[in-house]
Amino acid sequence: MKLARTTRTAWFLVLPLLAFLVATFIGPIALMLLRSTYDPELAELMPRTGAALAAWDGAGMPPTTAFDAARADLATSAQQGTTGRLILRLNREGSRLGPLIEATCAALQTRPTAQLMDLDPQWQSRAVWQVLARQTQIFTATHFLNAFDFKADADGNIEPQDPERRIYVPLLLRTLGVAATVTILCALLGYPLAHTIARSGPRLRLVLLFAVMLPFWTSLLVRATAWIVLLQRKGVLNEMLVAVGILGDNQRLELIYNLTGTIIVMVHVLLPFFVLPLYSVMIGLPGAYVRASASLGAWPLYTFWRVYLPLTYPGIASGSILVFVLSLGYYVTPALVGGRTGQLISNQIAFHMQQSLNWGLAAALGSVLLAIVIMIALALPLLTQRGGLRI
CATH class of the missing domain: 1.10.3720.10 (MetI-like)
Incomplete structure (x- = not known):
């Protein structure tokens, strides 16, 4: 009985130190490891598009629901003023979709019911949708690929970064x-x-x-x-x-x-x-x-x-x-x-x-x-x- 009380007393003395270590050391490291693979920003900016492309295998063009979802997400982004965040997030990975997104959001403000392919013919490119399908995933290996100067192409194959981006x-x-x-x-x-x-x-x-x-x-x-x-x-x-x-x-x-x-x-x-x-x-x-x-x-x-x-x-x-x-x-x-x-x-x-x-x-x-x-x-x-x- 005395040993048990001594053990409990020792744990009470150690608990503040353990809490301090968890809050200032273990917790930040765990958060860093999580952020290296967990990236929900684009999925939050384009939730309908991510859901519509989740089941797409990347072969051929995506279903028509993906076009409608992307149009709705871009219209919402233009109304809420989050187009800049969306463009910054896409350009961050070198996808070069920023001009397309900017032009489409601007056009949707005057033609909200127009089809994406009528607004810009680039939406007929399968590569555009492959990038969106990959970037709207919540968990991604993109950051680790970038850390080692690699990237995923439109088909998901791993290849070296462009020479000017190998830093x-x-x-x-x-x-x-x-x-x-x-x-x-x-x-x-x-x-x-x-x-x-x-x-x-x-x-x-x-x-x-x-x-x-x-x-x-x-x-x-x-x-x-x-x-x-x-x-x-x-x-x-x-x-x-x-x-x-x-x-x-x-x-x-x-x-x-x-x-x-x-x-x-x-x-x-x-x-x-x-x-x-x-x-x-x-x-x-x-x-x-x-x-x-x-x-x-x-x-x-x-x-x-x-x-x-x-x-x-x-x-x-x-x-x-x-x-x-x-x-x-x-x-x-x-x-x-x-x-x-x-x-x-x-x-x-x-x-x-x-x-x-x-x-x-x-x-x-x-x-x-x-x-x-x-x-x-x-x-x-x-x-x-x-x-x-x-x-």
Whole structure:
């Protein structure tokens, strides 16, 4: 009985945390996954057309009820002023039906009883009805196809996007490349820094840890602005290089508003996320292993390669994964200092959420990033286990 009361008390203490996680983490992720395939907008704008085309197999022309349903939906759209939403939704998928819908809605206001084919001969095209049949479905794979630069043709076959619309796969590859580059640079810079902190005396260690933690206490906007001042063409770094004669005035380096600036600023921001996990591993390593290797006649470099580096591998793996995952979803830094060539997939997601209002595509792109993070999380126990490095 006492155990049961204790269990109930423990659950009451945990329930607020579970509710918080569901509301702020699990719920939004579930909603994102749903929005990536659930798209009822066109079905709500053209409900009669969607119902009439639901049983159509796509062969030949649709039944006459579909023509009457489409005419009624377009007339209603013109009366309610939702024609703009309808055109935007159709053009979003590259269907190029916007001019046809606009012209038909305008004509129906003066000729409400006219047949669609009398208003515009394009309504005799089977391809138009195939697009409407596909887009009026509530659940669709269109957004995921777009996320991988594919599309469905009029017959439903999967084919690559037009060359000018193939932007998401190159952007995703750029994001993965930037994340890998930032991770490697953080490892090269952070490993000696973490080693120095771990082997320093108490006072110097406190100062170095304060220096590592200082970026956490500084606004990200302030840090980005400071880097803009340092790296721009008339910035501090270029002025110093010109002043000492290393560069001419017309040879100033382009270090900002491009991919280079994005990488530099991201390394500065994310370096503590690599140093701190590695430092926590290094500070707990006994020095007896290194001394034993040296006493057996091993050279310092060989001792580092065969003894010290494998022992610090869990910290390297943890810090690298943390930096890589954070780099995948980084948004503020590329938006501020990335310019046109330094944008990442997160900036495209923000664009579709805030400007194009294509939330389905934004959710699909976010789901792709989520899948990558989940695969990394599943591999994390294997990558961080002690002795995982084999040299």
